[in-house]
Amino acid sequence: MVATVHAIKRSSSHDPCRRTPQPERAQPEGGAVSTPTEPADEVHSGGLTPRQHAILTYIRDAVRDRGFPPSVREIGEAVGLSSTSSVHNQLAQLQQAGYLRRDQSRPRAIEVLPPPGEAAAEAAHAEGAQAAELAGVRRIPLVGEIAAGAPIIADEHIEQQVTLPEDLVGEGTLFMLRVRGESMVDDGILPDDLVVVRQQPTVEQGEMCAALIDGEATVKRFRRGRDGRLWLDPSNEAFEPIPLDPQADNQILGRVVAVLRTV
Template identity: 30%
Template sequence: MERFNKFEFARLLNIAKGQRSINQYGLQSEVDPGYISRLLRGLVDSPPLPPTIKKLADKAHNEITYEDLMVAAGYLERGNQSIPATPSVDEMARVPIYGEVRTGEPLLVLEQIIGYDYVPAKDVKGGEYFFVRVKGDSMIGARIQDGDLVLVRKQPTLEDGQIGLVIVDGKPMIKKFYRQGNLAILKPENAAYQPIVAPLPEVTIVGEVVEAKIKFRGRK
């Protein structure tokens, strides 16, 4: 695999976007507009997976091709159609992305799909999964940063110490979960925040956070 030329990729992607807004391009290609925005600004240090590039190319304007984007991504040399061993579309699963969930100041979530991302199908086998984008810094000790996408597996229970997406008083939040008698202790991973204590019947467990797609320093 050649080196990812993120600035050439950004240039080609901007041409492919044409006169459309980023949101329009994201909606048509079924790629997260926030991810497209970061690609356009050269803020992503690793290339999109080939299935994502295929979706961007399929909706590209101005004669930008799949090969153009694959060359800039480092998967191909110009004129070489052989693609290195990477997960194929059939080996990837499309996972919906819902709106933001605040980790320090909760915000309503799971009302609208704002995009999709792809993960290896084997990683989401046998369950229902979705992404949410984090807003806030209360879980930085668990390496969950503001702007990260977290992958959630829907399930009604959590074990002590697991990080979960829960709802308290109608407000979703991401916290480390503990039981203490009939109480739920929802602990942040940032000393600037206090744990939230609530009766177990008042806490709805949406699912376990199983992965965070890290937003590297410097991204907006």
């Protein structure tokens, strides 16, 4: 929501080099085939072999260039593994290490993930950014209606939550009301404006407040007459002051601290 707020007193693809297929050594039991013992299988930084790096690069490039992952056979051809069992073995190791996400029910559903360390760092950064963004702001409920004798911020009456800077609205229990009518236009408050109200039972002379009069919320200025009587004054001279009778179902809801207007 775009609003005016004022207070009262935020390529080119790379294919890995094709290797010449070499004889592969079968494991003694289980039928799985491991990659041959060769320099390419030495573990480098990140706990991956050069071949596993090549597999990740090939999958990532294929998804980038054509929009979907390669088949197991295509991966094997790209990195020099003639046996699909060897490819499956490499993919399983990469998945276990947290570099891949696979859906076993969909053969081509392979997603390359950020390295585990980088993923944790990115998550921590995102959490920190979110915390920084939320620091110093308030989530304020927009109340659709207010019933006499009922809690002002009742869940069933909240239309939405609006986030505003705390340095604008201040502390305390806050809620928002939508202005109806033109009784406060001379104070710059127009129909459909949103007023932020700090919940409190009393206000000072001349302060703008929200009050509940005959079951309806209204925004006016508070005034105590010389005779001690209490009044709610409009700023528009076309409207009459409203007497505030503490003995009736009338009450001060709180002081208006900010006004929002969409543009």
